[in-house]
Amino acid sequence: MASNIYLDNVSTTKVDDEVLATYTKLLNDYYNSDALYDGGVTVFRHQEHSRKLIADMLGVKSNEIIFTSGASEANNFVIKGLSLMHPKGHIITSYYEHSSVIEALKQVERTLGIDVTYIKPQSDGTIDPMDVKRALRDDTFLVTIMKVNNEIGTINDLKAIRDALGGHKALFHSDMTQALGKIKIDLSDVDMASFSAHKIHGVKGSGFMYKKAHIKIEPLISAGQQEFHLRGGTSNSPANIVLAKTLRLALEKVDDKRIDEYHDYLINGLKAIKGVVINSNDKGIKSLINISTPIKTEPMINALNLKGIMVSGKSTCGSKENEPSRTLEAMHIDSDHALRISFDLNNTKEDLAYFLECLKEIIEKYE
Amino acid sequence: MNDIKYDYILCRFGELTTKGKNRKDFIDRLFQNIKKRLKDYPLLSYEKQHDAIIIHLNGIDHDTVCDKLKTVYGLSNYSGAIRCARDLDDVKAKALVLIKKHPYKTFKVNARRQDKSYPLNSDMINREIAGHILRNSDVKVDVHHPDIMLYVIVKNDRIYLMDEKIQAAGGYPVGINGKTLVMMSGGIDSPVAASMMMKRGMKVECLHFASMPYTSKQALDKVLDLVKILTDFQDEIKVHIIPFTDLQVKIYEHTDTSYAITILRRMMYRIADEVCRRRHIKMIANGESLGQVASQTPESLSVIGGVSENLIIRPLACLDKIEIIDMAKKIGTYETSILPFEDCCTIFAPKDPVTKPHADKCEYYESKFDWAPYIKECVDKMETIVIKNGDTRLEEDLF
Numbered sequence: 058m059a060s061n062i063y064l065d066n067v068s069t070t071k072v073d074d075e076v077l078a079t080y081t082k083l084l085n086d087y088y089n090s091d092a093l094y095d096g097g098v099t100v101f102r103h104q105e106h107s108r109k110l111i112a113d114m115l116g117v118k119s120n121e122i123i124f125t126s127g128a129s130e131a132n133n134f135v136i137k138g139l140s141l142m143h144p145k146g147h148i149i150t151s152y153y154e155h156s157s158v159i160e161a162l163k164q165v166e167r168t169l170g171i172d173v174t175y176i177k178p179q180s181d182g183t184i185d186p187m188d189v190k191r192a193l194r195d196d197t198f199l200v201t202i203m204k205v206n207n208e209i210g211t212i213n214d215l216k217a218i219r220d221a222l223g224g225h226k227a228l229f230h231s232d233m234t235q236a237l238g239k240i241k242i243d244l245s246d247v248d249m250a251s252f253s254a255h256k257i258h259g260v261k262g263s264g265f266m267y268k269k270a271h272i273k274i275e276p277l278i279s280a281g282q283q284e285f286h287l288r289g290g291t292s293n294s295p296a297n298i299v300l301a302k303t304l305r306l307a308l309e310k311v312d313d314k315r316i317d318e319y320h321d322y323l324i325n326g327l328k329a330i331k332g333v334v335i336n337s338n339d340k341g342i343k344s345l346i347n348i349s350t351p352i353k354t355e356p357m358i359n360a361l362n363l364k365g366i367m368v369s370g371k372s373t374c375g376s377k378e379n380e381p382s383r384t385l386e387a388m389h390i391d392s393d394h395a396l397r398i399s400f401d402l403n404n405t406k407e408d409l410a411y412f413l414e415c416l417k418e419i420i421e422k423y424e
Numbered sequence: 425m426n427d428i429k430y431d432y433i434l435c436r437f438g439e440l441t442t443k444g445k446n447r448k449d450f451i452d453r454l455f456q457n458i459k460k461r462l463k464d465y466p467l468l469s470y471e472k473q474h475d476a477i478i479i480h481l482n483g484i485d486h487d488t489v490c491d492k493l494k495t496v497y498g499l500s501n502y503s504g505a506i507r508c509a510r511d512l513d514d515v516k517a518k519a520l521v522l523i524k525k526h527p528y529k530t531f532k533v534n535a536r537r538q539d540k541s542y543p544l545n546s547d548m549i550n551r552e553i554a555g556h557i558l559r560n561s562d563v564k565v566d567v568h569h570p571d572i573m574l575y576v577i578v579k580n581d582r583i584y585l586m587d588e589k590i591q592a593a594g595g596y597p598v599g600i601n602g603k604t605l606v607m608m609s610g611g612i613d614s615p616v617a618a619s620m621m622m623k624r625g626m627k628v629e630c631l632h633f634a635s636m637p638y639t640s641k642q643a644l645d646k647v648l649d650l651v652k653i654l655t656d657f658q659d660e661i662k663v664h665i666i667p668f669t670d671l672q673v674k675i676y677e678h679t680d681t682s683y684a685i686t687i688l689r690r691m692m693y694r695i696a697d698e699v700c701r702r703r704h705i706k707m708i709a710n711g712e713s714l715g716q717v718a719s720q721t722p723e724s725l726s727v728i729g730g731v732s733e734n735l736i737i738r739p740l741a742c743l744d745k746i747e748i749i750d751m752a753k754k755i756g757t758y759e760t761s762i763l764p765f766e767d768c769c770t771i772f773a774p775k776d777p778v779t780k781p782h783a784d785k786c787e788y789y790e791s792k793f794d795w796a797p798y799i800k801e802c803v804d805k806m807e808t809i810v811i812k813n814g815d816t817r818l819e820e821d822l823f
Contacts, residue, residue, distance in 0.1 A: 079822055098641050106818050119759070301823050 060365030062408045066256075067207055067235060067345055067399035068369055073258040076303050080260055083295035090292045091283065100294045107301035111265065114304055115244050120270050123284045124297045127264035128234040129157035130277070131251035134266055134288070135201065135230045138274040140165040143198040145172075150201045151184050152177045153208070153384035155232055158201060176202075177387050181340050182211035186221035197227040204242065204250075205235035208371055208384040208397060210341030212236070215246040228272060234264075238307035239342045248272060254296065259303035263296035310402060316343050319400055319409060326413040332420050336390050344401055347385075349394040350416070351424045357396055360419045366412055369397045428521045430486040430504035433479040434586060435493065437500055446600075451477075454498040454597040460659040461492050464814070478505070490590065495656040497623045498597030501589040503575065508583045510542075512549070515583050516556040519574055522585065523563055530566035531557065535576040542578045549576060596625030598658045603627045604707040604737070605700050607692065608663070610647045610765065613711025613740055615654060615757040616748055620739035621709045622657045629703060630661060631696055633668040643765035648811060653757050655813035664703075665807045666695055671798040678792040681774040685719050686781045687789055689728040691799065693736075698803045700734050708732060713740040713748065718777035727781045 063071065072080075088096035090104050105119070112119045125131045136158065140146070150162060152175045165171040174192040179185050184202055193200075200222060205212050215231055222229060230249040236242050238257040244250060244267055254263035268274065280289020320343040327333050327348055336347040350357055354370035361368055371382035371392055385392040400409065437454065455472055458479070462468055468489070471478040479489065486504050493502060506522065508515045523531060535549035544552065553576065554565055575586035606618040608630040618628050632647050644665065651661050671691055679687050696708050712720050719728060729736050740748055752758035811817075 083822065093640055093642070095641060098645065101642075102645065103818055103822060106816065107823065110823055298822055305823070 062366045062404070062412060064366060064368045064398050064400050064404065064408070064412060066401045066403075067210075067397065069255050069261070070258045070401065071403055072255075072260060073303065073306055075306065076259055076299055079302055080295055080299045083298055086295070090294045091281065100298075103298045104292060104294050107298045110301040111304055114301075114308060115242070115267065117244055117267060118270060120285060121267055123266045123268060123287055124292065124300070125251075125264050125266055125288060126262050126293070127255065128232060128251040128253040129155070131264060131266035132157040132201075132232055133161045134274070134277045135249050135251065135268075136161040136199070137165060138277055139199050139228065140169050140171050141275040142273070143171075143196075145170040145196075146199075147172045147174070147194050147197040148199045148201065149174045149176065149189055149192045149197055149227070151175065151203065151213075152387045153206055154201065154203055155207055155234070158203070158232060159383070172196075178206075178211070178384070180388065181338055182206060182209050182384075182388055183340055184213050184218070186214065186217040189218050190221040190223075193222070193225055193227065197225065199230060200227050201230040201232070203232040203235070205233070205239065205342055206384055207235050208382055208395075209347045209388065209390075210235075210337050210345035212240065212341060216243070219246045235342070235345075237304075238311060239344055241311060254300050254303050257303060257307035259300060259307075260296050263293065263300055265300070313402060315402060316400075319404065319406070320344070320346070322406060323398065323400070323409055323413070326409070327416075330413070330417045330420060332424065333416070336385070336388070336395065345397065345399045347390075348396050348398065349391060350396060350420055351394070352420060353393055354395055356423065357394075357419065360423070361412075361415060364411075364415045366415060369399075370395055371397070428506060428518060428525060429481075430587075431481060431507040432505040432584070433481065433486065433489055433493070433502050434505045434584065435477045435479065435499050435502045435592075436475070436589070437498065450498070450597060450600055453600045454496070457498065457597050457599070457659070458493070458496055460813075461496050462489060463659075465489065493592060495593060496597075497593050497595040497625070497657060498600070499592035500594060501592050503586040503589050505584045505586045508585055510578070510581065510583055512544070512552055512583075515576060515585055516553055518585055519553050519576075520557055520560050522574070522587065523557055523572065524561060526572065528563055528571040530564050530570045531572045531574060532565060532567050532570035533557075533574045533576060535578070537578040539578055539580040541580075549578070593623070595623035598622045598625060599627040601625035602707070603629060603703070603705045604709050605696055605703065605705045606630050607696060607708065607710040608632050608647055608651070609711070610643060610650065610761070611711065612745075612752050612758065612761040613713060613716075613748055615650045615711075615761065616751045616755065617709055617711040617739045618654055619657055619751075619755045619757075621737065622654075626707070626709075628654070628658055628661060628709075629705065630663045631666065631699055632663060633666050633692060633695075635669045635672055636667065638669065638672075639766050642763075645817075646760060646763055646765055648809065648817065649760050650757050651811045652815065652817065653755070653760065655811055655815075656756070659813045661811050663809045663811060664699055665809065666699075666802050667805050667807075668695075668802060671795065671802055674793055674795065674798060679789045682776050682778045683781060683785060683789055684774050685777045686724060686728060686786060689719050689724075690731045690786060690790070691795065693728060693732040694795075694799050695802050697732050697734055698799055699806070702803065705734075707735045707737060709737040709739060711740050711748075712738045713743060713745075716745070718779045721779045723780040724778075727783050727786060730783060 086100050088100050090101040108122050109119045112122050162173050166173055176184055176188045202213055228248040231247045233242055233250045234253045234256055237252050248269050250267040252264050255261040276287050278289045283292050332351040334349040382392040385395055455477055465484050467482045467484055469480040506518050508518055533550045533553045535546045537546055572588050577584040604621050604626040606628050608614045621628055630651055634644055651663050655661055675687050676684055
């Protein structure tokens, strides 16, 4: 019997072997990257080279990449950093953003008198650019819309949203965490963006914010000169240095056709199981499939877990709370029965076959 | 046949076509420089002709190679070329695909027979090909300002079909005019000066004055990073690093502060002279620009440069800062140059430097200490680092 089949790659990913080896090696270089002696200077140079390579890969400038502890911090940074400069101003977002966006917004609503408009997704799971345009006000200073939804996988057309914003002064930010390494991304559509390393087979506690060079923002972590004086605290240099390699390896695999094959194989298999409804549509990334089954989500996760298969229900960040998923609710999908299957190139067709077999067996047994 | 791939890049020479008798040396040097620039692509092969160098792409991406060629001085322009059989039907078919590949509205055919035995003359070839394109596309002929000029060159065994000419870096091939020693501070100006010297065919060696511990390891790294960028223009560059601190301290001990920078710069030229002597170099260049700072007034330049026995070239003398910055951005050194590290001239910088120094006053201050042994010691203790193109000076496998 197969076991340890990991189908929760949207939640986090296995660290790539090469990344892990490099990271482990880097952990020995303990010097502070801001120190002036040789050890520190070398760490600094490696870190800045990584920043340059990341910028080159994304077609932007080095000083537009700001290392953070991940996308959640980058999202908080954008929202709170800009809100501090525009108290009582207006932000537009979508109803189904990641919790790090929603909760940061709730906080600035509470403390800085920021007014937030939440746009509901259309029935296909995407955000209508015209809805964003209609929500614009004179005091709107930020629009933040995710590129790829983390529960259903739908892809938003950021260029269309940018066009809809026209010449409005509001900055346009996107949480691109789930897009990176899965689809091609174009940073020229946005002013700012957030990314995490651990979603692309990198290490946890690592990520970065993209911010156009001319944009001013208040720091979230006030301290020293690190990250252009914008993000204080001793640099997490080993993670920052290995991030260039992590990104390179991930981008090399963006076009791998095996993902399409797996997707089609799974969809066909799922369609053949009685009682399974496929919630994802063709507007989404291929490596995530959201379904509903006749079994409630938690017993289903437990039953699959007993078979050595790891999947999630709604977003993992809200997995222990009793609230329904905002994404699924917005799309009128019953989140009590939803299951999120996310695979990647570490999976095999045999893994997927075994998953389909187990899913069928559980539904037949417990329905 | 919907898509077409370039088979060659045809490289035309720059100013060297004007130089009759040294032509062979120029072409040989340019040929060597092109090969060095493209050393990462061993699949390429080359053909040297009297008026062009032809790079056979052998499947290597045309744009990648063109991108590398941008920094080769001595190249005037280049074109992507497609090989056709010595058969006009083949040329016509390929010309049509080439035209349709781009959003061109107008064109002109420019045929040239290098093999005069070809049965059709240039005019007839032009008309044959243009007629075919006109009949099979919406593109029109414009003989004065065409969107694309299609070049057709008839050789004795083949016909080349070529896209428009793309402007290259121009100038002379690096190394053809001898060597020059460039004083390299780490600021915006000196890398630009170095690239301008290279453009005039000079092979550059760099001279850097380090004042450890008053200047940092980062300041030196910055200079080496700048030189690394310059290796796109000259494959391998020697950097001579002078430990300058002891002499610098002596100068400040024996000189009035207003004259300190003047004397300091005179000593730098004396050191540069000594390095030139040992390295068999006859020319010094630097980033000095008229009037930019106190040591670059006409009087200062005269009194300071006056100590040197070598020819001094100041390529930036008559450029203003904005022009220099634009050039630095173009060659890619600007972002590195503006990193904030102290160099040997910014430490101990006096508040009241003299702008019109007198030679006799300089000589008076210099008579107060025996500086000659310090000059010798500086050069004796000089460290030379060779920076090669492609060397990041980092642990590559981390990335």
